[in-house]
Amino acid sequence: MTTEDRVIASMRRMIVEGALAPGEKLTVAALATRLATGVTPVRAALKTLEAEGLVEAHPNRGAWVRRLAPDDIRNIYRLRRAVIRLLIPDVIRYISDAELEELDLLEAGFEAAVVQDASAAMAANEDFHIHLFSIARNRDAAAVMSRSWALVEALRLRLGFGPGRLARSVESHRALLVAIRRRDAAAATALAVASSDQAMEDLLHRAGEDKAGSRTALALRHAP
Amino acid sequence: MTTEDRVIASMRRMIVEGALAPGEKLTVAALATRLATGVTPVRAALKTLEAEGLVEAHPNRGAWVRRLAPDDIRNIYRLRRAVIRLLIPDVIRYISDAELEELDLLEAGFEAAVVQDASAAMAANEDFHIHLFSIARNRDAAAVMSRSWALVEALRLRLGFGPGRLARSVESHRALLVAIRRRDAAAATALAVASSDQAMEDLLHRAGEDKAGSRTALALRHAP
């Protein structure tokens, strides 16, 4: 693992956890000092995070932690839904028995993590989905899902982690795996879309609540 | 315009025109020399081109011009179709009379460029589509379209520029504008999708022809 990867991971975590607040200016020199590294990996990391939508950059002006309005959340989830609709039928089309077993393994890992540690659970959840989408053999579409993952999970971690959220994820995964095993493309797609929509609704609901008055440090505010 | 932008534009052009061949190794130092600049803008440009799918990079190994197989073309167009289906109805929902006029202007510019210079026509075509998609107010989805634009146009320039191709683009634009003006979301979406599918078919057809024996320097080969 390279320094750049570490910087990306650190910055993602800091943004997700609020150590870097939405709208905060990100100066390369300050970040390099803070992360005890040079400026080169920081510059590269900012590019990656910009592509992921966590950071907003303007030429000759600098970079900021992206502020996300509720409409942005809706739009991101609608983009993901469109790509899910594209990918899941191809997953069914191409999946082999070996890959299905691999998915079962990843799901087992996820369920094991769920009962222990939320951050491990999220990592396992990401592994599960990245691998799932990779089966569709559409690298560019899978890249869209991977790129927006950090953004979505950032939101979910800050807003959508109500009690039972992870348990419902487990339910969704299991139902999806059943449909995939049956090679039922329509059912699998519907399940995946429903699961994504449910996550979106959770987020929007919490975002709405928050806007209504909570003082939690929040990723959700309308752009100035 | 910054040096980084110039490097990105130059490298895009070189890849599109074949000065940088598919599969070719891209070493930062060599590119910096060739483009008479430092390594800093080159490194940044490679990140951008990687996000666009023109370049493939592996940690600690370096970067290469991406090789594109016919399946990749199909997949990229299917991704774009999914996002078009998402965006066009929102374009209809949000478009104002002023924006419609702006689109008319851009279309006029495109048609003026068509009769003169292919490269200007492609730039104008990009302007038209970028602006069109921006109207849907879904920044992340529009970013997917923008990012894959270079890739698609790279292919089209190398493979799909048969006689009448640009004329058919003009036809498509006009029909699309009529449907948008009528606020007919279904028709507009169908037209946009059909236009994209048509471009894809053109490309695949030419790619197939080429694979069958032509000696043209080609972007299309199966990965090793």
Added chain:
DNA sequence: GTTACCCTGATTCTATCAAATATGCTCGCT
């Protein structure tokens, strides 16, 4: 034939510095 080792080229990273750019402020003018 296989394994271990080294060597080479390239990438990656650090550490600076110079140049270009944006922004805010002061100062003078109306």
Added chain:
DNA sequence: AGCGAGCATATTTGATAGAATCAGGGTAAC
């Protein structure tokens, strides 16, 4: 007081040198 021109400063962007790290190929020993 209000306002704009010009300057000062901070930051980004670009350039450069050199160390550290890594991948891959070749060689030699086993």
